[in-house]
Amino acid sequence: MTDATAPITREQCEEADRNDPLAGLRARFALPEGIVYLDGNSLGALPRDAVARAADVVSREWGADLIGSWNKNHWFALPLRIGEKIGRLIGGGAGECVATDTTSVNVFKAVSAAIRLQQQDAPARRVIVSERENFPTDLYIVEGLMALIDRGYSLRLIDAPEDLDAALDEDVAVVLLTQVNYRTGHLWDMREATDRIHAAGALAVWDLCHSVGAVPVAVADAGADFAVGCTYKYLNGGPGSPAFFWVAERHLDRVETPLTGWWGHDRPFAMTDAYAPAPGGRRFLVGTQPILSMATMEVGLDMHLEVDQEALRRKSLALTTLFIRLVETRLSRHPLTLITPREEAQRGSHVSFRHPEGYAVMKALIANGVIGDYREPEVLRFGVTPMYLGHTDVWDAVETLRRVLDEELWRAPEFQERDAVT
Numbered sequence: 001m002t003d004a005t006a007p008i009t010r011e012q013c014e015e016a017d018r019n020d021p022l023a024g025l026r027a028r029f030a031l032p033e034g035i036v037y038l039d040g041n042s043l044g045a046l047p048r049d050a051v052a053r054a055a056d057v058v059s060r061e062w063g064a065d066l067i068g069s070w071n072k073n074h075w076f077a078l079p080l081r082i083g084e085k086i087g088r089l090i091g092g093g094a095g096e097c098v099a100t101d102t103t104s105v106n107v108f109k110a111v112s113a114a115i116r117l118q119q120q121d122a123p124a125r126r127v128i129v130s131e132r133e134n135f136p137t138d139l140y141i142v143e144g145l146m147a148l149i150d151r152g153y154s155l156r157l158i159d160a161p162e163d164l165d166a167a168l169d170e171d172v173a174v175v176l177l178t179q180v181n182y183r184t185g186h187l188w189d190m191r192e193a194t195d196r197i198h199a200a201g202a203l204a205v206w207d208l209c210h211s212v213g214a215v216p217v218a219v220a221d222a223g224a225d226f227a228v229g230c231t232y233k234y235l236n237g238g239p240g241s242p243a244f245f246w247v248a249e250r251h252l253d254r255v256e257t258p259l260t261g262w263w264g265h266d267r268p269f270a271m272t273d274a275y276a277p278a279p280g281g282r283r284f285l286v287g288t289q290p291i292l293s294m295a296t297m298e299v300g301l302d303m304h305l306e307v308d309q310e311a312l313r314r315k316s317l318a319l320t321t322l323f324i325r326l327v328e329t330r331l332s333r334h335p336l337t338l339i340t341p342r343e344e345a346q347r348g349s350h351v352s353f354r355h356p357e358g359y360a361v362m363k364a365l366i367a368n369g370v371i372g373d374y375r376e377p378e379v380l381r382f383g384v385t386p387m388y389l390g391h392t393d394v395w396d397a398v399e400t401l402r403r404v405l406d407e408e409l410w411r412a413p414e415f416q417e418r419d420a421v422t
């Protein structure tokens with residue numbers, strides 16, 4: 001598939017799948033027959049081994065070993081042990097990363113901690129910069145934090161990635177960016193953006209929710225200050241599996257958490273009167289961890305640690321490029337507008353198109369076995385997870401989309417009504 005103008009056939013896609021060195025990974029996921037799952041960027045698929053792990057942690061560790069499991073089955077160390085693994089995956093060092101809480105809560109902790117560092121180093125800086133197009137929870141959390149600290153802090157939102165430089169001045173304390181945009185799939189060059197943020201005297205907090213597990217991440221190499229992200233998307237951790245929190249080594253000796261719970265205490269079981277922070281990233285734990293979902297999440301994470309992230313990235317780009325080409329060559333008479341960057345270096349692992357009837361089109365598509373999702377406004381979003389999808393899946397998905405549009409299947413009344421989760 002090198003000639004960008006020649007039409008692509010299903011046979012070529014099958015051939016590409018036969019030559020795909022990562023094709024064997026799919027059998028390790030419990031995907032139902034007869035569907036194409038293009039929503040692994042919202043909820044990753046179930047790794048088969050996670051079923052046995054979940055059963056074991058429930059029946060044996062909880063059921064039989066009961067409270068002894070905190071020591072015997074190492075529950076207490078779980079957020080650190082898994083945090084180390086995530087740290088390795090995102091290019092961080094030992095003791096800098098913990099698995100814990102949700103991304104929303106971790107954004108709160110990271111931005112607060114970054115503000116506190118700046119209060120010591122550059123107290124006049126009181127602006128937080130982020131993107132208007134950021135995932136809403138990141139902005140909601142920062143707004144809540146601003147209201148809480150109430151000392152003249154404000155949020156400055158940029159409308160497009162090119163506006164970052166103009167927003168960086170001597171008032172900016174912290175910049176909160178999401179490496180891959182959840183709607184458009186735009187990918188920041190983390191190192192280059194972090195350099196600009198640092199040159200302006202601000203600290204960089206990165207949200208990796210839509211990049212970890214699909215795009216190679218190197219937080220330390222990029223010079224990031226903090227990073228957070230979730231594990232239930234491309235890492236296949238399971239619904240609501242714990243998120244992660246990473247802080248750069250250079251901040252470890254003085255960084256403070258705003259949520260001083262007992263799990264972040266130096267000696268939680270000493271039950272002392274005064275709070276004393278644990279060393280390293282452990283201080284960013286708050287309370288008792290969700291052991292069942294954390295244990296289950298480790299299975300998907302371990303698979304990612306086995307796989308070469310560069311190979312995964314190459315496959316992801318091959319599939320998203322194929323998706324775009326097929327839509328643009330085979331569905332060109334329909335009003336689909338690509339909102340994902342064409343430039344591969346600026347693209348994450350999903351592709352999005354606007355369509356005026358986007359919501360009904362997506363519902364009709366799902367009813368026909370192709371599971372993507374819909375995001376306001378009018379956006380059809382297709383997550384292309386290189387772990388378990390192939391070229392033929394992309395072909396079949398685009399063909400189903402063509403049928404939904406050609407035959408106007410989306411016009412059926414049952415596709416017009418909105419569900420609570422889209």
Ligand SMILES: *Cc1c(COP(=O)(O)O)cnc(C)c1O
Pocket residue numbers: 102103104105135137138178182207209210230243
């Ligand atoms: C998915 C996602 C979240 C989700 O946050 P939760 O607290 O896990 O619900 C946050 N930020 C971004 C950028 C996301 O893509």
